[in-house]
Amino acid sequence: MEERAEETRPLIRTSGLTKVYNSGDLAVHALRGVDFEARAGEFVVMLGPSGSGKSTFLNIVGGLDRATSGETIFAGRDIATMSDRELTLYRRDHVGFVFQFYNLAPSLTARENVALVTEIAHDPMRPEEALEIVGLGPRMNHFPAQLSGGEQQRVAIARAIAKRPEVLLCDEPTGALDSRTGILVLEALAQVNRDFGATTLVITHNVAIGDIADRVVTFGDGRIVADRRNAVRKQPQEVSW
Amino acid sequence: MSPMRRKLLRDLLRLWPQALAIALVMAAGVATFVLAVGAHASLEQTRSAYYERQRFADVFARVVRAPDSLGPEIAAIPGVAAVETRIAALALLDLPDMIEPASAMMLSLPDHGEALLNVPVLRQGRAPTPGSDREAMVSEPFAAAHGYGLGSTFEAILDGRKRELAIVGIALSPEFVYTVGPGDLMPDDRRFGIVWMSRRALAGAFDLRGAFSEVSVRLRRGASEPAVIDRLDALLEPFGGEGAYGRDDQASHAFLDAELMQLRAMSRILPPIFLLVSALLVNMTLARLVTLEREQIGLLKALGYSGFAIGSHYVEFAGLIALVGVAIGALAGTWLGIGLTTLYGDFFRFPFLLFQKDPQTYLAAAAVTLVAAGVGAARAAAQVAALAPAVAMVPPAPARYKTGLFDRAVALAQLSTTAVMAARSLVRRPLRTAGAVVGAALSVAILVGSLWTFGSVEFMIDVTFNRAERQDATVTFVRERPVAAAREIGRLPGVIAFEPYRAIPVKLRNGTRERRVAIMGVVEGAELSRVLDERLAPIDPPENGLAVSAALARALDLRRGEMVEVELLGGRRHTQVMPVSEVIEGYLGLTANMRLEAANALMGEGALVSGAHILLDPAHDEAFFAAVKDIPAARFVALQRVALQKFRDTLASNIIIMISVYVALAVIIAFGVIYNFARISLSEQGRELASLRVLGFTPAETSGILFVEIGVVTALAQPLGWALGYGFAAMLAQGFESELYRVPLIVGPEVYAWASLVAIGATLVSALVVRRRIDRLDLIAVLKTRE
């Protein structure tokens, strides 16, 4: 571990990250000091019980939410100090998101959903290319309602990777899918990580999925309670749940 | 409170900006209704009460000189309830406080007992002492305009002799609720007033002892006015009767009628627009609410609530909004009504004029508004009632988009993907989009339909004063004079040019249609008072026959080349048939022209003139005014330029008031429609828009989608609004048209431009208000939930 750390410097580093929600008179400590590092190109799976702060963490790293304290360094810059506008540009240029509920625009075809991002990104691939990568080239003119859940999630992945992001953040991408379909989605993620070298953080409740990652980080009560490195990465087809 | 009620109130609170926007549109409808109907009722009821109390006559007739003994004969005409004869004559005044000549209608008051008809309301002081040739009672507005009080004095030229009169009383009269001086357009209380004096005194001054020059008649209920007029004319004819006429031809009454007609037109056009828009808005908003609450509806049904109970819940929702709208509208309408009534006080001189707060008006407004709300809610309620609980509990099937013609068009247009989103959202809900377009168009239409009048009045002024009546003043003689008298006027200081004219009071008849008008005999090659053809080019009146204004031709159902019966009312009474040789333009009154020589030939009294039009040297007009007051032959002097200035001033202050009211109404509609449209669209696409923000779209880019939708709706609304507005303008022009004046239907490009500017401004504001919501979208919440 020490050895490899010298090879690539961390792309993302958080230290002492806390998040407190003040809902009414009750303060909820969603994060209680998270120190985390991910190197460029790393594939990290995040596990942990419900309410342990995984999503909160991912949203802060993705520039969707602001931490209460602590720093989040991306490529040498603390995103906590960014203005709203800079955060928007950070998301636009560097981060790809994949969510449990796909969040596709129902009024746009698969190709158009991807094009939404490629029209505003710096150096994007063509929407068709991104859809080919996730194996949906033939379906690109279909609307979300005409696609299965897994296909929709793959469109979401195509949309996330089309901008060639440095970071790919996935919050329970297989949460709404059966295992066969889930595997297709994970394959797509693994392939993108391999081919484009995007640092990939994947939240899941499925411990088995941890086997396809370089590293498995476990959250508990707003902290990282375990951080283990896999000796070997399994192929997505090899895991089952 | 039942849970359903509580939900109702909570929904209303949550959706308050949308509900308020709808309520305001309803309020605008209620306000315009209350205003127009209330003002109409106020004017009409005040007028009829005033008439009743002061015994306003039904039939009037002027005569050169009729013996008093004719009175009882008139009273004996079947159908006549009361008769009053009096002396009435116009006189020039010489007022210490003004340079221009003023004139007055001199009216006699009976020396024995009270006036029987047209009884003046004494406001201050007392009636003149019988027989006093120095005491006078004057009309209140005239006194006010000059700051006269009891004891003030002024000079009047009665039949050529100047007399000093002292004011002993100040009064108002039902005959002069609206008082326009001879030859004037608008009331000018400085230059025209009513002066009452003792009958004996006036008889002496005008050489009418034992005689009268005007008679008023009150009819019995059910009596035939035309029959009485015929009998009266027959009695008066030998004494120089000028033809009796009813209230419709009585100037003050007719002007009030014209105003009442305008209010009626307004009450028929404006409120329905607002009701239509509010029904559209209620429909849009409830349709969205029902979609959002599908699952709740299913749950309620599963719990055993009937479709009717839930459906009526939504109707109640609309009903509550309507009640708020009615409340606001009733207050605003009353406030505006009081304002309008006060404004009326400047033109219409009633001893009392209160804005009528007739509960029935308010009830009617409330009823139609509730009906509009109900109509708007009906579709949503029906949908709710028809929804099967099992179907309702599962989320609605995702919207099915299919590739069709539209998508090919989109592909061809190479729109950006966000524009495609906007376009699809518009096309997917064609009814809502159409509703918003129609709503926004109506706001433009209201503006076009109101703002045009100002340009149109300007046009009317231009035609009337710059092309037709170009004189500065018109001097009218006490009675017809030889042409030499006009030349004498021409020699007065300050006169640059003059043109004599002859006015002949006649009745024109075509079959059963007849109108009283004065035929104007005018000189050939006139440069001051000119006759305009229908293309507004000056023409000479025809050598034979009459040139009649288009309005008169219409009133008599005459076309060029047809024959019209001309009954002479003054002098030698006889009837002659004459061709209509020319139809001419004219916006004010009913006019007929012929050549001066032809007019004189018609009368057969030699070469006489009634007066002269005059062009003044502005540097010397004061000298002219001073001189004309001393010309015994002059009865009154109309000052067209002064009148125009007065007209403009009045118009200018009214324009500002009217524009603010109409702009406010249109802004309410535009804002209400676009705000609701945008909020509904946002509610539908909120999730997608938040997702876009997550993907790195800036707030501006995200709102851009909504703005494109609003932009398309607004763009489509403009031409439709222009067309509808032109339609309103045409309806209003028709509604305003009376025989007193006609408003030319001219809608210039600047009207459309202003209308669109205002509507687009209101749209922008509502778009910006909605934008603030997009900026505050909760990005994380949409990631946690399934649609």
Ligand SMILES: Nc1ncnc2c1ncn2[C@@H]1O[C@H](COP(=O)(O)OP(=O)(O)OP(=O)(O)O)[C@@H](O)[C@H]1O
């Ligand atoms: N907007 C909010 N207001 C108040 N508390 C919140 C809010 N969002 C999250 N929390 C709380 O923060 C804690 C962490 O939530 P988070 O969503 O990060 O958990 P998670 O690990 O992603 O759980 P899950 O696996 O169920 O998605 C929870 O206790 C949650 O209740």
Ligand SMILES: [Mg+2]
């Ligand atoms: Mg989570």
